[in-house]
Amino acid sequence: MFADYETEEQQVEAIKTWWEKNRLPIIGGAVLGIAAIFGYRAWDDSQTEARRAAADQFQAVAEAESLAQMETLASPLIAKGDFYGAGAAMIMAKKAVEAEDYAAAIGHLDTAEAALNNAELKPLVKVRKARVYLAMKDLPMAKQALPQGPEAYAGVIAEIKGDIAYAEGDLKTAYDLYDQALQSGKAVVSNRQLLTIKRDQSQAAFTGEQ
Structure with a gap:
């Protein structure tokens, strides 16, 4: 969806516009669908091979059938600390929440937040962190995590x-x-x-x- 845009800035602007039109659910780790936000389809010839490879890798993470496979596929993306790395970290956080491993989820969300260099998606990560801290019954940290x-x-x-x-x-x-x-x-x-x-x-x- 949003991967049709060549640069991260173009993707972010498209996400912002789409968000304003749709305002889809932000519920317990399922916010718009991570794959829908970070996108991975319809790459054209104007995009670099590296970006295509990153998009394909992200798609593989999103479609991984086991946690072990997901971790293996996500690690190279997360290590790069870029846009797709943030998306991969958020997927890992969602899986950790499903396993009730909240400490691991917070770690993945910290990684995602550090990798995002724009103001449009950081609140998304912060909202998720607040929900995880709430699940942990850590109310002070839940308050602190919420975005302004x-x-x-x-x-x-x-x-x-x-x-x-x-x-x-x-x-x-x-x-x-x-x-x-x-x-x-x-x-x-x-x-x-x-x-x-x-x-x-x-x-x-x-x-x-x-």
């Missing part, structure tokens, strides 16, 4: 802040944040039902209603 904006992430950031507030027992704040996520216009559509349930449960808890 951009507007496109407003709904999911408010939701995660609500989750943190709920975990801290601050039910009124949790309710307000869940409601903010729903009203922001940026909340995940496919997650709206869950957000509504969390908001209503928070309200019932702090008002004493059943």
Whole structure:
């Protein structure tokens, strides 16, 4: 999809435009689909052999059937510390979360964040890190990991802040944040039902209603 663009800057701009049009889910490590973000299809002759090879390698990582195979394929990309290396690290983080190896997931996300040299995708990594820390019940680190904006992430950031507030027992704040996520216009559509349930449960808890 976005691999049709020759430079990373062109890819990032395309991602930004597409994100504004679609605002697809940011849920527990599945944000737009990592492969869709970093892209690997439809390479043309104007692109270098090295970039084509990196794209093919990334595709192989995305399609790997076993964790061992994925690690083997991802290692060369991650070692380069570039755009595709960040994507490979994010895939590894997702697999680590699925295995409930949260410390490993944080390590992979740190690698991805360090490899990204643009401001458009770094918040994506930060949101994922916040979710992982929340799963670890490390609330201070979850707060610290959350990005400051951009507007496109407003709904999911408010939701995660609500989750943190709920975990801290601050039910009124949790309710307000869940409601903010729903009203922001940026909340995940496919997650709206869950957000509504969390908001209503928070309200019932702090008002004493059943």
